[in-house]
Amino acid sequence: MPYEPPPELAGLSLAEIAELTAARQLPPVDQWAPEREADSLMTIKADGRWFHEGDEITRAAMIRAFASLLWRDAQGQHWLVTPQEKQSIEVEDAAFVAVDVKRDGDALVFRLNTDDLVIAGPDHPIRAAGDPETPALYLGVRHGTEARLNRSTYAQLAEIAIEGGDLTVTSQGATFALTPA
Structure with a gap:
């Protein structure tokens, strides 16, 4: 099939x-x-x-x-x-690449390069790495693996964060910073 x-x-x-x-x-x-x-x-x-x-x-x-x-x-x-x-x-970096994101109510849904759909939240956290000048965002996928957000998905997520007034996003009750600590 x-x-x-x-x-x-x-x-x-x-x-x-x-x-x-x-x-x-x-x-x-x-x-x-x-x-x-x-x-x-x-x-x-x-x-x-x-x-x-x-x-x-x-x-x-x-x-x-x-x-x-x-x-x-x-x-x-x-x-x-x-x-x-x-x-x-x-x-080399992450096992997956997040290629799209959509906000639906209190949920952020990501499509991966493998066509998997992942809803960010406590079980699938967003992690900011790198430094403030060149941050990288990762999404927890499954079994310890992660997806790195590609440039356009990162930009989409940044727009969602800016709409909220700061550089954080919320999904399924969990809040994630888009800049590394």
Whole structure:
């Protein structure tokens, strides 16, 4: 069955987004504890492109499948996890890139480069890094992984913050600063 991406973020209500998110059956990688380890020979570049042994992976469905198996441990190492084995994967910056954002009531919804939809909040925090002159914003995705906001998404979020009168945003009751501490 061919993969059909979700509709454009702007055309979805929060209820529709929640329904799409709940319907996605993700593997329970946080429940698997394989003893066998290997190197996947894969890299996720800072711009979100995936490579295996130096060759770019261009099939979106393959990237989406691999992305569903990602997990980041407490030391910051990213892994592709299956019940039998976990394979290390090099990640230059963040495993995902946030490519769009929409405010819907008290929720900020992000679309990732993998077409995942993530609602920011206590379980998916926004983190400001870098320095005040060159900040970088990250969104918690799942299993310790994050998405870095691309330039246009960062600008969209900054506009939302400015409308609120300061450099913070609120989503699902949690407030996030857009400048590093």
